[in-house]
Amino acid sequence: MPEAPGTDGAGTDGAGTEGAGTEGAGRSGHAGASVSTGAPQFQVAAKNPRRVEGAVAVAFLASLLAFAAFGAAFWVAASSWVLGVTLGVALSAFGFGLVAWGKYLMPQGPFEEPRPQMATTPAEKQEFVADFATRGKIAVERRGVLVKLMGAAGAVLGVVLAFPLIRSLGPRPNQEQSLYHTKWRKGAKLTSIEGRAVRVDDIEVGGIITVFPPDDLGGAFSQTVLIRVQQTGDIVTEPGRETWGPHGYLAYSKVCTHAGCPVGLYEELTQQLLCPCHQSLFDIGTGAMPVFGPAPRPLPQLPLYVDSKGYLRAQADYDEPIGPGFWYRGGSNGGPQ
Amino acid sequence: MIDSLFSWIDDRVALSRSGRHLLDKIFPDHWSFMIGEIALYSFIVLMLTGVFLTLYFVPSSTPVIYHGVYAPLRGQTVSAAFDSTVNLSFQVRGGLLMRQMHHWAANIFVGAIVVHMLRVFFTGAFRRPREANWMLGTTLLILAIFNGFLGYSLPDDLISGTGIRIAFSIMESVPFVGTYLAYFLFGGSFPGTAIIPRFFILHVLVLPLLIIGLLAGHLGMLVKHKHAQFPGKGARDDNVVGSPLWPTYAAKAGGFFFLTTGVTALLGAIVQINPIWQYGQYYAYKVSYAVQPDWYMGWLDGALRVMPSWELNLPGHMIPTVFFPAVLLPGLTFNLIYAWPFIEAKLTGDTAEHHLLERPRDKPLRTAIGAAVFAFYFVLFGASATDVLANYLSLSLNVVLWAFRVLCIVVPIVVFPVTYKICLELRATPGAGQRKRHNLVVRTADGGYTTIAAEEYPGYVKAELEPVALDEVDLVSAMAAEGDQGTEGVYQIPRDYR
Incomplete structure (x- = not known):
């Protein structure tokens, strides 16, 4: 039996060996080392290394074949799953072989090394601070003007980085005005995405279509749902909106007041619009009041009229900012108009 | 030949002087220490597959007509980003595999970081001297989540475009600077044409560089402190017990890298992920059903759903409802994570250096707090599937939503005492967790x-x-x-x- 693992001294000796090692003392410097490579810690972990050797050999062989198969599959442009399976099997088998080798066919240990505490001694701290402070003092003493100038130059750089550079990334929000207004104007024809103006007899009762102003087809902010809820007569959703819903038509902003998704799902039976992102539900008969979910405000309604040729047109833009709220949206109804 | 090459290098960089300590570096053996390795290795997979994708992806929202091999899309007007993503999936050899591996690796990356953080939390590995490394790791998690979001936004498909729209609304909701943030990032109003190229350069250059830098710091601090270890097997506060870097750990860790990569390749091969050709090009007025982000954004999506429709109206100003679940909640969450080592040190008065880990049962209060907080986010994660669950269980959406509103308050309140009690019971049971003797x-x-x-x-x-x-x-x-x-x-x- 080899020497007993005499590790009693190992831990306490640790600090010394760490320092000596970096100075370049070789292992032979540890004359009379207390552990030989015959110690049980240097034996392999496996009880039956032959079997593990076999398993590792099989894994590497499988990996070899699968890598070759991957190469062949790539060469003949096989389908994606063939490429992936061959590559995945090859890599996994290779990794399995390596792990098994390391886990079972290498010295079982345990081995240790010393760990210095992170906290330094007051003396170490003092020396460092003294070095830093005294040398630093010599450098800046009687150079007060230089220090201030250097600081000022740095500050100007900081300001320049912060303002003109970041400022140039995009326009100011209220410049483009799209937060407060859409492209709907008085008289704008309700136009489908294909560019066809909607006439009063185009949609059956229960029908729904997404419309835009003619100059903003596909516009993210002016997108509007047009729903026909009855054949004739005006729909009044709220007091003050007596003329907004001619011939049974209702038009609402399609941008959810919660997080801005398109309110795309219409349930005809209950006359409700559902936002598929976070399931806010709007009752179109009562001015698109939110009846369920996280949406805080009704969808703004677009006032409509039918012109003499039967085309549906907007009376005006929405009377409040559409979509989700934002800091500069004043109060519950609008902002700077 | 090898000898003389080694000698040549050694004489110029003194390799044998410094390298010996590296060979001797001890890594403690415990399965839970491999979770962080999974994160590291999947990040390497992300970089390798990501470089492949950049060779074919066109980061532009310029409209083009699709003429590729996928028949249902032919003739449609799509953006160059969408067009190139579909083409690299179907017409580039190995392209679909690389794209799916990239997406899977991203999910695994964030997942491994989260599980790794749970391990660090529940074993007390964040205590002095590792507080700064805990905070660095938290920053890495935030960057990983952000970069994941940027990445899956790039194909410009219907689902990801909806996600970008929501992100725009969330940015707008920040008091004072929100609309400026949104307009400066998007180069104007939503959607604009700047967002795809800007997200691209953030995704492939800026955030990866930040992640690499912080990762180097994370691992550097790990080397400096040496790995924390569980007690037993002669482990003490002033030593490290385990396997040496050469050859045992090198073989195990090297093999584990290939295993991680292999599993990612298998997932990329047989489990479809993000089939954008089925969703189609994003148009601002189109939307799909069951719109869900990648899993690591699920808790935010769930929070957006369960949040009541409260909006704060101030004179001339407004704090929109999305501010609370999508800005305030993550802000509080990550600040709480950052601060936890200091909160705990304050509560326990324990400011000593620790290199031995603790079993969760031995710290019932920490374990119970951690479990309750995690349960809260887990319920929020579940809440991101309210519509799918309502469909699947044939319940009304109202019932499911209200159930989640109640659950996200009740579950943590139940989890806390139950966890606490389990810890006490385990602690009082001799030999618990050890192999039973008959x-x-x-x-x-x-x-x-x-x-x-x-x-x-x-x-x-x-x-x-x-x-x-x-x-x-x-x-x-x-x-x-x-x-x-x-x-x-x-x-x-x-x-x-x-």
């Missing part, structure tokens, strides 16, 4: 019964060996002694097992 029930002469713990089964007992300090071992003479047998590696492995 008991013999013996009848005594006077008719009573007693139980006697049986002898340990011979094969079960593994001799506890004392750890060996590697620089105590005279390997130079060992190599010399081998002499004529040649030097088969550094260790002479006795073959007396036969």
Whole structure:
């Protein structure tokens, strides 16, 4: 039996060996080392290394074949799953072989090394601070003007980085005005995405279509749902909106007041619009009041009229900012108009 | 040849002087220490597959007509980003595999970071001197989540475009600067044409560089502190017990890298992920059903859903409803994570250096707090599927939503005492978590019964060996002694097992 693992001294000796090692003392410097490579810690972990050797050999062989198969599959442009399976099997088998080798066919240990505490001694701290402070003092003493100038130059750089550079990334929000207004104007024809103006007899009762102003087809902010809820007569959703819903038509902003998704799902039976992102539900008969979910405000309604040729047109833009709220949206109804 | 090359290099960088300590570096053995490795390795997979994708992806929202091989899309007007993503999936050899591996690796990356953080939390590995590394790791998690979001936004498909729209609304909701943030990032109003190229350069250059830099710091601090370890096997606060870097850890960790990559490749091969050609190009007025982000954004999506429709109206200003679940909640969450090491040190008064880990049961209060907080986010994660669950369970959306509103308050309140009690019970049970020994029930002469713990089964007992300090071992003479047998590696492995 080899020497007993005499590790009693190992831990306490640790600090010394760490320092000596970096100075370049070789292992032979540890004359009379207390552990030989015959110690049980240097034996392999496996009880039956032959079997593990076999398993590792099989894994590497499988990996070899699968890598070759991957190469062949790539060469003949096989389908994606063939490429992936061959590559995945090859890599996994290779990794399995390596792990098994390391886990079972290498010295079982345990081995240790010393760990210095992170906290330094007051003396170490003092020396460092003294070095830093005294040398630093010599450098800046009687150079007060230089220090201030250097600081000022740095500050100007900081300001320049912060303002003109970041400022140039995009326009100011209220410049483009799209937060407060859409492209709907008085008289704008309700136009489908294909560019066809909607006439009063185009949609059956229960029908729904997404419309835009003619100059903003596909516009993210002016997108509007047009729903026909009855054949004739005006729909009044709220007091003050007596003329907004001619011939049974209702038009609402399609941008959810919660997080801005398109309110795309219409349930005809209950006359409700559902936002598929976070399931806010709007009752179109009562001015698109939110009846369920996280949406805080009704969808703004677009006032409509039918012109003499039967085309549906907007009376005006929405009377409040559409979509989700934002800091500069004043109060519950609008902002700077 | 190898000898002279080694000698040439060694004489110029003194490799044998500094390298020996590297070879001897000890890594403690525990399965839970491999979770962080999974994160590291999947990040490498992300970089390799990501470079492949950049060779074919066109980061532009310029409209083009799709003329590729996928028939249902032919003739449609799509953006160059969408067009190139579909083309690299179907017309580039190995492209679909690389794209799916990239997406899977991203999900695994964030997942491994989260599980790794749970391990660090529940074993107390964040305590002094590792507080700064805990905070660095938290920053890495935030960057990983952001970069994941940027990445899946790039194909410009219907689902990701909806996500970008929501992100725009969330940015707008920040008081004072929100609309400016949104307009400066998007180069104007939503959607604009700047967002795809800007997201691209953030995704492939800026955030990866930040992640690499912080990762280097994370690992550098790990080397400096040396790995924390569980007690037992001679482990103390002033040593590290485990396997040396060379060769044992190198083999295990190297093999584990290939295993991680292999599993990612298999997932990319057989589990479809993000089939954008089925969603189609994003148009601001189109939307799909069951719109869900990648899993790591799920808790935010769930929070957006369960949040009541409260909006704060101030004179001339507004704090929109999305601010609370999508800005305030993550802000509080990550600041709480950052601050936890200091909160705990304040509560316990324990500011000493610790290198030995704790079992969760031994710190019932920390474990219970962690479990309750995690349960809260887990319920929010579940809430991101309200519509799918309502469909699947044939319940009304109202019932499911209200259930989640109640659950996200009730579940943490239940989890806390239950976890606390389990910890106490485990702590009070001798031998809990260890291999059971069978008991013999013996009848005594006077008719009573007693139980006697049986002898340990011979094969079960593994001799506890004392750890060996590697620089105590005279390997130079060992190599010399081998002499004529040649030097088969550094260790002479006795073959007396036969």
